[in-house]
Amino acid sequence: MKSEEFKNQEYKYGFTTEIENFKAPKGLSNETIKFISKVKKEPQWMLDWRLKAFNRLKALKEPNWQKPKYPKIDYQNLYYYSAPKSMKDKPKSLDDVDPKLIETYNKLGIPLNEQKRLSGVAVDAVFDSVSVATTFKGELDKKGIIFCPISEAIQKHPELVKKYLGSVIPISDHYFATLNSAVFTDGSFVYIPPNTRCPMELSTYFRINASETGQFERTLIIADKGSYVSYLEGCTAPMRDENQLHAANVELIALDDAEIKYSTVQNWYPGDKDGVGGIYNFVTKRGACRGKNSKISWTQVETGSAITWKYPSCILQGDNSVGEFYSIAITNNYQKADTGTKMIHLGKNTRSKIISKGISAGKADNTYRGLVDIGTKALNSRNYTQCDSLLMGNKCGAHTVPYIKNKNSSSTVEHEATTSKINEDQLFYCNQRGLNQEEAVGLIVNGFCKEVLQQLPMEFAVEAQKLVSISLEGSVG
């Protein structure tokens, strides 16, 4: 179905799809966790793992060192599991999917059918907590690539899940990661067998729909020896006034000579102009370059969420491994972002590169916080960091908090940061050539972010460029 036809169609259900939700009892308790595990038909070991995490959680405290402060979250007043009821028995193909769901996706500009046909992207769409449909399975199956919801992987590939789940983000990590380990509901699982190049970009669209439901996805990507995969994650969320918590965990594992490219465009509801509502995006993303010559590359475009708080990290264990981090974080109105990366160099000849672009407008706060840690044994390692901030107006803030540790004499660390505003001359030049103020700012900001935008796969690059301009609408003049 073409999107044109959708525009003409009357959308009588509003922006929130009215599907009867199937919810776990409210609150955080052993019962909730058992309920989630039961609904997911999980084996005993998985339930034990969750309960172990929950026990650990009881001893942990919420961190408070971050710059953006938020009102206290009442964890007992949240639902930890909600799935559309009609999904209780999983649909076998797209035809079986509730048409209302398809409608919501289209409203958000994610036409599953279109995407499947046009872009050749296999989409594993997560609607609230259960995967709706997985496309292009056949082609991936042929190559032996596993791309499925993690709940399915727990049942079908327990040996892989047991081996790798929690191996990068242990269950005793910080508060939100542990919370996720206890109550995660769904997410994606990817396994690329040795010496395989994944023939297409794998992609997931996460959405948060039901009110008062924090989404707790768990993503696990394993690239076996000599393999390559590029994974896209895109997010949108409907308008809502209540703050919603989102605490996902993403674990990447790259073995010898493997490469993982993980791209994110995050455009969740940022709250309105007065800072009411919006998503709390507290995400833990961590990748381990376990093998020699492995590579993990994170690219992110963060324009949404009331509070973004995430540090996609690389643990460079294998000799000659490479970690990369490219980030654009745009905050407007009352948005707050505290984001950055950690590059932990453990192996010899490891290299890392960090390019971070922060843009603040309105009354927003944008912080880059990063760690580069070169261990004693990480001989001949190199790091290059560049973080640039752009400020629009004097009501917003741009902050840089880099931590740099160098513990051996043969490694080199370089760090640069600048903070400035949009050059008046450049604006004038654009105005002179007939661009209005807003278009000119869009153009200049896109130029400022170019280094990062270039890293995005084609499917995202166009969308991201538009997003950069749209996010700053109304911030000039």
Added chain:
Amino acid sequence: MEQLFNIDLKKILTNSNKELNERKKNLNLFLESGLPNKKDEDWKFTDLNAIIKKNFKTIVNNQEFTFHKRIEIIKDFEHNHIILINGSYKSSDFKFEEKEKVQIKSIKSPKVNSDYSSNNLYCLNRALTVGGFNLEIQKNYKCKKPIIIYNHFTSNLDNKIINNSNKIKLHQNSECTLIEYNIDEGCKFIKNTFEFVEIENGSILKSIILQKTKSNGYFYKSISGSQEYNSSYENFILSSGLRFNKIDLEIDLNKENSNCFVLSGLCLGKTEHQEIRTRINHLAPNCKSYQKIKNVLEGDSKGVYQGKIFVKDIAQKTDAYQLSKALILDDQAEFNAKPELEIYADDVKCSHGSTSGSIDEDAIHYLMTRGIELSVAKKLLINGFLSEIFENFSEKKIKNFLEKSMEDQIDGI
């Protein structure tokens, strides 16, 4: 904490019961929370608690000392001097200056007030301070010669702690160069100093911290400065040679056109640990701050730089710069940096850079092909790397003196 610190407040001369109570209160506050550790963001890379516990079994306060030695006066250039023995004011001589223009008073006890700081070392200082000096330079007076503060420590200081506190005030349009020159006799002791600096409109203060010889001292010095319209404050930190040293600078640029410089060149030998933490608060428009920190690290030494530039929303046209560079000579050495920016104004020029790495092999090769020995070539490069920081120092004689002491340190490598 109480086992480590064996403190007897009766040993300190107190004027009143009120003061004694104040000291007790501060001491209890300190003992409750103890020495700072890595959980404290300001001590992220330095676990003072662990360092002190590792090196000291008990720490006592004892202010009794006798001092008969003659202090060796620096002959390289003419200067005024202040003599401090174990942190207390002993004597001063301002023979090159006009009468009444430079005034110094000895402070014996802390002022009684009820502001309690979250900095535990400040509580400790207030509990045990033996005073220090209060230096004032009068309005419109420019000191003709620099003032050297001979900071002498006696030979009976093993396992002791010294707490003192100084005040320096430059009245309008005055000028002064202060050199803190630390001399000790090889004891293993702790020094905890708090210094308060006020620089009024149009005044210029240059401050240099220098160590005479290698020392077993564990030093902490906090400097809080406030600057008014058109004032300038230059800090040179050249205090290599101590087992442990942390300089904690917090400067408020309160009024327009004030400038602040922090320049440091450190050459750290085996087991040395030095940290420089700065926080420059740009609170008014058109101010400038410039920080350049250079470290050379040998053996298992550790260098830390934690710098922060804060720019308030009204502080437009701020020009702030931070640079930290480290040369790591051995694999056991470590350099940590946290150059931080917190900016709320948009029309500013703020940037920082940080690099760390080893000596450039190509440069060594270049020098060696021209017949220069490896060790000499290394020293030459290190010298070039460090001496850059006093490039713009105007007084020739002082500059030569500083360069010479830097060379001595490099020769020690």
